[in-house]
Amino acid sequence: MTTTAVPPTTRKDWASDQEVRWCPGCGDYSILAALQMLLPDLGVRRxxxxxxxxxxxxxxxxxxxxxxxxxxxxxxxxxxxTGLATTRPDLDVWVVTGDGDALSIGGNHLIHALRRNVRMTILMFNNQIYGLTKGQYSPTSEVAKVTKSTPFGSLDTPFNPVSLALGAEASFVARTHDMDRQHMQGVFRRAHEHDGAAFVEVYQNCNVFNDGAFEKITGREHRESMLIPLVHGQPIRFGPEGTWGVVQQPDGRLEIVEASTVGDAALLVHDESREDPGLAFALSRLSRGPYEPTPIGVFRAVPRAEYGAEMSRQIAVAQERRGLGDLKTLLRSGATWSVE
Amino acid sequence: MTTTEEPRHHAEPQQVDRVVIRIAGDSGDGMQLTGDRFTETSALFGNDLATFPDFPAEIRAPAGTLAGVSAFQVQISDHDILTPGDAPNVLVAMNPAALRANIGVMENGATLLVNVDAFDERSLHKAGYEDNPLTDNSLSAFTVFEVPMTSLTQEVCKEAGVKPRDAERSKNFFALGLLSWLYNRPVEPTIEWIGTKFAERPLVSEANTRAFRAGYHFGETVELFEATYEVRPAHFDPGEYTQVTGNQALAWGLIAAARLAGLPLFLGSYPITPASDILHELSRRKEFGVRTFQAEDEIAGVGSALGAAFGGSLGVTTTSGPGLDLKSEAIGLAINLELSLLVVDIQRGGPSTGLPTKAEQADLLHAMYGRHGEAPLPIVAAKTPAHCFEAAIEAARLAITYRTPVILLSDGYLANGAEPWRLPDVDALPRIDPAFATEPNHTSADGTAEFWPYLRDEVTLARPWAPPGVPGLEHRIGGLEKADGSGNVSYDTVNHERMVHLRNDKIAGIAASIPPVDVDDEDGAELLVLAWGSTYGAVAAGVRRVRARGQRVAHAHLVHLNPFPRDLGDVLRRYSKVLVPEMNLGQLSRLVRSEYLVDARSLNKVQGVPFRAAEIEAAILSHLGGAE
Incomplete structure (x- = not known):
């Protein structure tokens, strides 16, 4: 490993020579661009x-x-x-996935990677549809979604990815969307800095099979009144000039209120570092779908022992106590006898 | 603890050249432990031996029922033996169910040591006996010794303040003591072992020691037995020996292979019988830098191993049949990525959950063909418990050298069976060169140095292995078809056909690096017995028996199942008859018939237990008889 300074790079240095083949207009392009532009600023090596x-x-x-x-x-x-990150702590491991990949066929691996807190940055592009297989409903599609495989409407209750990640003991959970490069970059940067498994849900538009799924909240004209930015240490408020705010009712429920009616002091102050994920979970349930005011930003970021580092620590302790393993000694660890 | 000198026997023991002992009781009775102790004492004494633990899948099936019977069989001998024995000479039966479950395999005239305390009406009923077999004359073909093992154990423990209910659990040590007396085993190693093993539970230690001594003294003082027996030490080649089970040897082989290649070892595994002991053993060995990962499922087990391999580790996953099914997709990915990966399959009875604790060899065709697409990979099979060490190193060598997943086949019989092992000189084991890529290997049209991940070695056809971390070698690989050379995604149909051939030729070409078939043929036989895996002991013993009758027969035992050794076709064609014994319905026989167009005949057994030497002998004689 080299210890010299990281040579400066530009976006171009992070792009491969392969032609990008997503459908024209796909939200993936803006996510790719956001990340390629961010990486030169992260002080990392290709x-x-x-x-x-x-x-x-x-x-x-x-x-x-x-x-x-x-x-x-x-x-x-x-x-x-998990195999790569635990054996190569020197690497930056990014996992790019979608709602079908991460929550349907791969749900089991996702929740276990999160609870173990293996150092990886998971970006889950959520477009609420299966794109590559040409338009079937996904585990995040709304109930009654009419698709090729559900001509009479889907019956499944969708997952809320942020709720799921919090329930899976994730130590870092955030949400962003493909229409706001700056917000994406801010969240990606935070996720990358997190020492453990970081889960980021990215609302991403599939303009071919589910166009406009998030339009009601991420559309330029709706954003201000429909997205609730979570800022650590700040009262949770949104809307033009912060008209709206989030309060916690005596029974524990979170509610959106007109800020002026309750006063600033009554607003819930966002604390992403709370050990108890309860409030973060409640925030994730504030909106029933991308048509109601929806929180974005970092829901939860708490320090917790990283899995690979713990694995390395156990090895170091064993080697300190027993010395480096010796093959000859190993083969003689049971009873042995000699034949002359 | 005092170690008094044991009194000498009254009469000189009778010499026997070998004895097969079967110890049976409830699965909670400690039968495996009793068997292990007797085995280790015998190994230290210098006998050759082979063991066969035979236990139910349930951890504690209802006590006293046939389903709950756990047995351990060991053959000890003063000469080189190959199997745990066909028909036991001695059965220790701790209860009626143990007697009933095992009486069928005993040879006529065998000795039965029966815990008579357990033969009450209720236990007899639970075992399905209408009458007491000890009194109804149904055991007249055997020599039966009724020993009140439970009550004597309780009696001797009472003085030490152990409650009868707790003391009852030490009765297996009483049985062990009795066996030790009967077969003139030294007592000190066991007494020392009890002291160490139960050091933190002094009362248990005391109870076990007392029970063990009581059993030994019982044999000596109660003039029940006419004689004791002695099995003298066997002749072994000079060297240092230890006793290993297959899973232990396999785990050590993985550690050795990683050392020889200079790679860190990573095991991704999901617990499954009978493979879990490899995970257990490796997870204890952290001083070797071994990373063990108990994954959320079988798929994550192989996935994490593949991820570790991408990062430059020796990635290993261990499993048994149902787990192999689940890993198929990731193995296919490894074939396409052309990354080194070791998949260990400890075969058990199938299909589905099948017989988790019983052995079978029915995964060969799965290993060979169980993936979609043209997806060849090398297959290596271990043949004895100790051979698992060597087989693991060989499988790793192929995986690393040829950048391919390799399936290493063992089975439940090898996994749990033990045998003496002459320790190899680890310094003399050949190194394995991972030959990581260090620099660009191609120049583009405009003169830029590039790294092409699929530019192959001309001899091995292996592609370069370039773990992340090296500037200039950044590359992307994946499950989509790749362009020959550059490794970029390619849907070109002609390129796909070329890649299919290249992957196939690479695996077939491994034949150049494996030794020719080792044929045991003393004198030009007409019949060749061709076998693989854990049938080795039974086949070799059966062949010896046939030769002892003055008949001629040859034996070849395959370690490489894919590709086959390059001279296998020539070897097969030298014999007019080929017999293939397998614990399946004829999988190797099918492969050699289709590959070489030889009329290989199948001998099958799928009872979850190994062949007996006598069965192999009978089959050989029948084929030699010329009836076919």
């Missing part, structure tokens, strides 16, 4: 950066990065990343 993915439109992401990359199989990227 050769120590790995993008891993499963299957789906989002999973093509690694091919477009000039880093090390692995496009794997459906849903398994967090498991593969």
């Amino acid at each position: 050769e120590n950066t790995v993008f891993l993915s499963g299957i789906g439109c989002a999973a093509r992401f690694p091919y477009y990065m000039s880093t090390y990359g692995l496009h794997s199989i459906h849903g398994r990227a967090p498991a593969i990343a």
Whole structure:
């Protein structure tokens, strides 16, 4: 490993020579651009950066990065990343996934990577639809969604990805959206800095199979009144000139109120570092879907022992106590006898 | 603890060249532990031996029922033996169910040591006996010794202040003491072992020691037995020996392989019988830098191993049948990524959950073909418990050298069976060169140095392995078809066909690096017995028996199942008859028939237990008889 200063890079240095093949107008382009523009600012090296993915439109992401990359199989990227991240603590491991990949076929791997707190930055592009298989409903699609596989409307209750991640003991959970580069970059940066598993839900528009799914909240004209920015240490308020705010009722419920009617002191102050994830969970339930005011930003960021580091620590302790393993001694660890 | 000198036997023991002992009781009775102790004492004494733990899948099936019977069989011998024995000479039965479950395999005239305390009406009923077999004359073909093991154990523990209910649990040590007397085993190693093992539970230690001594003294003082027996030390080649089970040897082989390659070892695994002991063993060995990861499922087990391999570790996953099913997709990915990966399958009875604690060899065709697309990979099979060490190193060598997943086949019989092992000289084991890529390997049209992840070695056809961290070698790989050379995604149909051939040729080409078939043929036989895996002991013993009758027969045992050794076709064609014994419905026989167009005949057994030497002998004789 080199210890010299990281050479400066530009966005171009992080783009591979492969032609980007998402549909024209896809939200993935703006996420790719946001990240490629951010990476030069993170003080990281291309050769120590790995993008891993499963299957789906989002999973093509690694091919477009000039880093090390692995496009794997459906849903398994967090498991593969666990093997890589725990054996190579010197690497920056990014997992790019979608709502189908992460929450349907890969749900099990996602929740376990989160609870273990393996150092990886998981970006989940949520477009509430299956794109690569051409338009079936996904585990985040709203109930009664009419798609090719549900001509009479879908019956499944959707997952709320932020609630799910919080329930899975995630130590870092955030949400952003593809229409705001600056917000994305801020959240990605925070996620990257987190020592452990960081989960970021990115609302992403699929203009072919689910166009406008988030338009009511992320559209330029709606954003101010429909997105609730979470800022650590600040009262939670939104709307033109902060008209609206979030308060916690005596029974524990969170409610959106007109800020002036309760006064600033009554507003809930966002604390992403609370050990108890209860309030973060309540915030994640504030909106029933992307048509009601929806919090974005960092819901939760708490320090917790990182899995790979703990694994290395156990090895270091064992080696200190017993010395470096010796093969000859190992083979003689049971009873032995000699034959002359 | 005092270690008084044991009194000498009254009469000189009778010499026997070998004995097969089966110890059976409830799965909570400590039968495996009793068997292990007897085995280790015998190993230290210098006998050759082979063991066969035979236990139910349930941890504690209802006590006293046939389903709950756990047995341990060991053959000890003064000469080189190959199997745990066909028909036991001695059965220790701790209760009626243990007697009933095992009486069928006993040879006529065998000795039965029966815990008579357990033969009450209720226990007899639970075991399905209508009459007491000890009194109804149904055991007249055997020599039965009724020993009140439970009550004598309780009696001797009472003085030490152990309650009868607790003392009852030490009755397996009484049985061990009795066996130790009967077969002239030294007592000190066991007494020392009890002292160490139960050091933190002095009362348990005391109870076990007392029970063990009581059993030993019982044999000596009660003139029940006419003689004791002695199995003298066997002749072994000079060297240092230890006793290993297959899973232990396999785990050590993985550590050794990683050392030889200079790579960190990573095991991603999900607990499954009978493979879990490899995970247990490796997780204890952190001083070797071994990273063990108990994954959320079988898929994450193999996935994490593949991720570690991408990062430059020796990535290993261990499993058994149902787990192999689940890993298939990731193994296919590893074939496409052309990354080194070791998949260890400890075969058990299938399909589905099947017989978790019983052995079978029915995963060969799955290992060979169980993936979609043209997806070849090398297959290595261990043949004895100790051979698992060598087999693990060989499997790792192929995985690392050829950048491919390798399936290493063992089975439940090898995994839990033990045998003496002459320790290899670890300094003499050949190194494995991972040969990581260090610099760009291609120049683009405009003269820029590039790294092409799929530019192959001309001899091995292996692609370069470039773990992240090296500037200039950044590359992307994935499950989509890749362009020959550059490794970029390619949907070109002609390129796909070329890649299918390249992957196939790479695996087939491994034949150049594996030794020719080792044929045991002393004198130009007409019949070749071709086998693989854990049937080794039974087949070799069966072949010896046939030769002892003055007949000729050859034996070849395959370690490499894919690709086959390059001379296998020539070897097969030298014999007019080929017999393939397998614990399946004929999987290797199918492979050699299709590959070489030889009329290989199948001998099958799928009872969850190994072949007996006698069964192999009978089959060989029948084929030699010329009836076919």
